[in-house]
Amino acid sequence: MPLSLIILALSAFAIGTTEFVIMGLLPDVASDLGVSIPGAGWLVTGYAMGVAIGAPFMALATARLPRKAALVVLMGIFIVGNLLCALASDYNVLMFARVVTALSHGAFFGIGSVVAANLVPANRRASAVALMFTGLTLANVLGVPLGTALGQYAGWRSTFFAVTVIGVIALLGLIRFLPHQRDEQRLDLGAEVSALKSGRIWLSLGMTALFSGSMFALFTYIAPLLGDVTGVSPHGVTWTLLLIGLGLTLGNIVGGKLADRRLSATLTGVFIAMAVVSTALRWTSVALIPTEITLFLWATATFAAVPALQINVVSAGKAAPNLVSTLNISAFNVGNALGAWVGGAVIARGLGLTSVPLAAAALAVLALILTLITFRQSAGPDLAPAAR
Incomplete structure (x- = not known):
């Protein structure tokens, strides 16, 4: 190392x-x-x-x-x-x-x-x-x-x-x-900017934004969900966040190893897992132990996508790696704002905190659909396959 x-x-x-x-x-x-x-x-x-x-x-x-x-x-x-x-x-x-x-x-x-x-x-x-x-x-x-x-x-x-x-x-x-x-x-500025004409780049950035939206639709409101639905104390929320952090760390490591083997399959599998686990939280959130297990699995599945998404955009934008990989970080933050807004809108419409995981699952499904579209079209000259 x-x-x-x-x-x-x-x-x-x-x-x-x-x-x-x-x-x-x-x-x-x-x-x-x-x-x-x-x-x-x-x-x-x-x-x-x-x-x-x-x-x-x-x-x-x-x-x-x-x-x-x-x-x-x-x-x-x-x-x-x-x-x-x-x-x-x-x-x-x-x-x-x-x-x-x-x-x-x-x-x-x-x-x-x-x-x-x-x-x-x-x-x-x-x-x-x-x-x-x-x-x-x-x-x-x-x-x-x-x-x-x-x-x-x-x-x-x-x-x-x-x-x-x-x-x-x-x-x-x-x-x-x-x-x-x-x-x-x-790379000069002209080469960096002109590379953004690639459709594969924008599809990849869209995948990142939807992924982050799914993550933060739930993560932003995790404390009130734990407190009001699960009945976790403020001190308990801190320990749950630590558990989530451990899941994020594990997912990041595992996701990197999986993406080295097969990038498209890793992203597809991660988005399916995010959708399934987020949906499950809708029902498990009423009890402490099932909630803790579900959130650990959710965190692990979620952060497994991060290295894969970063490598994906770098592969798509080989002519402008600095700009494209940086735009991916911007897409993460756009997704953060999107997810927080979606989760807040669900709560504001009176659907309840238990509907927030379903909103997160919906965004994960959209990310999955965009992923399938992206890699299905990757045979074209403008949409060359991502590096495996």
């Missing part, structure tokens, strides 16, 4: 922690800065929009740089953004700092996944990408609860100072251990 992959995973851990830890710190931030909880919640939205909109622009801005240099620049922006968060004097400065931090997120994961795939033989590319994204899953398992605990003990700013330190360590690791890829092709 190349040490450089560990450094990329550490970078992903830092980025994932700073993205999600704000959710656990919202009450502290709102109280300290004198804003409402919904107002503080816009810090989450601002970050997501910064990722979705800023990612392709940052990919284009760094397109002429070698990938190692691009990753170093992006991690530098991440460090500056987190330091600004820690030093923010008011809400507006914190929002600005969150958006600055988000600018590095999508492009780093996009370019980083290309680098990770190129560090290993072709038959291990998805596993390498999965290892990098393990940092993101560990951010949910360890980074978020530890960051929240630190913020509650020493003030929310201490969490962003801690993430800044992790970012500096990751930056030094990138500079020291990430190799220069001598055979790397420098």
Whole structure:
């Protein structure tokens, strides 16, 4: 296992922690800065929009740089953004700092996944990408609860100072251990943009958005579902989220290995599993043990798709790997917003929390249909088969 992959995973851990830890710190931030909880919640939205909109622009801005240099620049922006968060004097400065931090997120994961795939033989590319994204899953398992605990003990700013330190360590690791890829092709802006004419790319991005929509339709409302339907205590919700995090980590690793063997079958199987398990939660959510088992299976099945989806878009957009893989991260965030809206709309229409898993299952079915269409048409010149 190349040490450089560990450094990329550490970078992903830092980025994932700073993205999600704000959710656990919202009450502290709102109280300290004198804003409402919904107002503080816009810090989450601002970050997501910064990722979705800023990612392709940052990919284009760094397109002429070698990938190692691009990753170093992006991690530098991440460090500056987190330091600004820690030093923010008011809400507006914190929002600005969150958006600055988000600018590095999508492009780093996009370019980083290309680098990770190129560090290993072709038959291990998805596993390498999965290892990098393990940092993101560990951010949910360890980074978020530890960051929240630190913020509650020493003030929310201490969490962003801690993430800044992790970012500096990751930056030094990138500079020291990430190799220069001598055979790397420098892609100009025209080549990057013109490659987006491929229909296969947009089908693949649609698959990613629908996948993420299915995941976040359920994940966004998991706490009220557990509390109001299953009857789990707030402390119990924390342990359930830890269990989900373990499932996400396992799924990420297994999904990478499966995608290395057969990409299309992996994505097809994952979306079927997501639809079935999400539907099952509609009935199992009324009892504790069945709920815990179902959610672990759901988390494992769900994150098995992540490395496969990333490799899928890179295979579809070989002429513009930096931009296309970064757009995939934007598609993830578009799906996040879509899923949260769909789940909220189900609840707002009075269908109840137990209908949210069914909405998630419906989005998984749509992702499955799009997957079947994509790989059925892959025989055409514009829709070449994804790498196996």
